[in-house]
Each structure stands twice: as C-alpha cells, then as structure tokens.
Amino acid sequence: MGYRGTVSTMLNFGERQPCTGWLVGAPHEGLACMFHMMNEARIAVGLGAAMLAYAGYRHSLDYARTRLQGRPPSAKDPARPPVPLVAHADIRRMLLTQKAYAEGGLALCLVAARLVDEAKTAEAADDRRRAALLLDVLIPIVKAWPSDYGIAANQHAIQIFGGYGYTRDYPVEQLLRDNRLNPIHEGTNGIQALDLLGRKVRIYGGAAFDALAAAIRETSAAAARHEDLGEAGIALALALDRAVLTTKRLTGASEGDRERMLANASLYLDMLGRVVLGWTWLRQGLAAAARLAHEAAPDARDFYRGKLHACRWYMRNEVPLVAHQCALLDELEATAFEMQDEWF
Numbered sequence: 001m002g003y004r005g006t007v008s009t010m011l012n013f014g015e016r017q018p019c020t021g022w023l024v025g026a027p028h029e030g031l032a033c034m035f036h037m038m039n040e041a042r043i044a045v046g047l048g049a050a051m052l053a054y055a056g057y058r059h060s061l062d063y064a065r066t067r068l069q070g071r072p073p074s075a076k077d078p079a080r081p082p083v084p085l086v087a088h089a090d091i092r093r094m095l096l097t098q099k100a101y102a103e104g105g106l107a108l109c110l111v112a113a114r115l116v117d118e119a120k121t122a123e124a125a126d127d128r129r130r131a132a133l134l135l136d137v138l139i140p141i142v143k144a145w146p147s148d149y150g151i152a153a154n155q156h157a158i159q160i161f162g163g164y165g166y167t168r169d170y171p172v173e174q175l176l177r178d179n180r181l182n183p184i185h186e187g188t189n190g191i192q193a194l195d196l197l198g199r200k201v202r203i204y205g206g207a208a209f210d211a212l213a214a215a216i217r218e219t220s221a222a223a224a225r226h227e228d229l230g231e232a233g234i235a236l237a238l239a240l241d242r243a244v245l246t247t248k249r250l251t252g253a254s255e256g257d258r259e260r261m262l263a264n265a266s267l268y269l270d271m272l273g274r275v276v277l278g279w280t281w282l283r284q285g286l287a288a289a290a291r292l293a294h295e296a297a298p299d300a301r302d303f304y305r306g307k308l309h310a311c312r313w314y315m316r317n318e319v320p321l322v323a324h325q326c327a328l329l330d331e332l333e334a335t336a337f338e339m340q341d342e343w344f
Helices: 030-066 089-121 125-166 172-179 189-200 203-224 230-251 255-262 265-292 298-317 321-330
Strands: none
Touching: 030 089, 030 125, 030 172, 089 125, 089 265, 089 298, 125 172, 125 189, 125 203, 125 265, 189 203, 189 255, 189 265, 203 230, 203 265, 230 265, 230 298, 230 321, 265 298, 265 321
C-alpha cells in the first residue's frame, strides 16, 4: 500500500575507481530534457494523492455506515438503540469534505492526463496548442492541490474512526502517512507555487492563464443556465473574475515588489487551485445532472445525486474563500516576508 513498499536507492559513482560520464543531448539543455517526463510525473503525484484520499474516504464511509454509536439530539432516550455514525451531521460533514477533495482532485488529474494526450494527438493545430497551454498552467496545481488536500481528507477519515483510526488495526493511519510524501516529492508544493506565480501565469504573454480562464468561463456559463446548478455557476464565475483581477495585479507588480509578491506564491496556488477544483466540480455536476434526467436505476440516481450535492457543498464552503485570499494577495500581504530570523 502506498509508499511503504517503494524502494529508495542512492547511487554513488567514483568512490572506488575512476568513472566516465557521457553527455546525453546538447549542452545546457538537460533541464528541458527532464521536463519531457516531469509533467507526467507530477500528474502521477497528484493522482496518487487523490487516490489515497479516495481510499480513506471509502474506508471511513464504510465504518460510518456500520459503527453504531450515540443518538441524534432529538432522540436522547437511552432505551432507544444507537444509530450508525453516518446519522450524525458532523460525520456527514467530514465525509462530504473527503468526497469533495478526493473526487475533485481525481477529476483534475484526469483532465490533465487527457490534455497530455490532446497536446500530442489532437487533429487540429489550434487544439494541440490549447491543450499544451492549459497543461502548462495546470501542472503546478495538479501536483500540489490534491497532495495538500488529500492529507486533509485523510485526516477527516481518521477522525471518523476515532481512536481506532490512529492504530494499525485499520488502514486509514497508513493512508495518511503515505499521503504525507506527496507534497514533498517531484518538486515541493512551495516550488510549484513559485513556478505557477513566477512563471506559468506569465508565459506566452499570459496566454496559458487566459486559456484556463476561458475554459472555466465556458463551464460556469453553462451551469448558470441550468436549473439545479445556476447558483454554483454564478458563484464560480464571480470567484474567477476575482482571481483574474488579482492575477493581473500580481503579474503587473513592479520589479521592486517581485520578492514580496512571490512570498505569497503558496497562497496564490491555493486560491487558484480552489477555483480550478470548482471548475472540475461544475463539470461533474453538469454531467451528473444530464445523466440523472435519463437514469431510472435507484443506485445510479443516488450516485448522480451525490455528485450534485458534493458540487453544491464545494461551491458554498470552499469557493467563497477565494475572495479573502485575493484580498490578501492584492495587498501583497507581507507578514511572513517581513518576519526576521531573530524573532522566531
């Protein structure tokens, strides 16, 4: 399971006898060569984080459905039988949070994986270029956001198990430990944030960021016209508008403010990642609503209703945080930047 079974190896050359190295490719182009594999490696990190989060969600959901404990506030009679954990609203809150993070992160990784294919194989040159632009700006978010919030999801899974979740009798403690690696490797999340704000939203004159904003606007406009998703579509459109204004302010900062701007890079990645996850959830919501209109099987209808409800939860609980994050970014919030070593 996870990274416990991964072999770590260190290679040392030349300790016992002379060794010879051969140059592969052209001089000074090694970093460019590395990125032939790095984008897909970073998608794999995000995917691994999302799946560990999803595994924790499924384990804690099963436990919440089978573990009998307590009674609802309206039924305190001790003679009444206890209810499953899932009957308690706070347990459902934690399950819904896990579902939003895990399934939203999985959807994001699948979008990126498809873009990898489209950037190479789409029939029209404009489609290949658009896919490559979207992939450029999304990669830091694909790697970092699921790995940060996958950990948060696994923490909720442990919380639902209670003390049992902290022991090896159940699998969720290992899922959390395994997931803790993902924010670190293939470029720490802080490095991803610097890459996103310092380079990716600026490249090609901002064309990659503009392509992402256009894709999100297209989805939010479709949702805004939908009876069940109108509120969610409008909420994401407003959050995107705020993110676009903030991005313009940050990328237009003077050279003297650049270091202070980059001190807020992690906040920026978290903010833009929150908007992008909203986009993936609206896409899932639209697909679920379309299927629900023609689906008769009760299990399938429950599945699609769950997608719609998770979409609404994310829009109401996560997307509103974008406004506060943008307010901090707009003023180049400097508390961490101005903190002195001696003050720690």
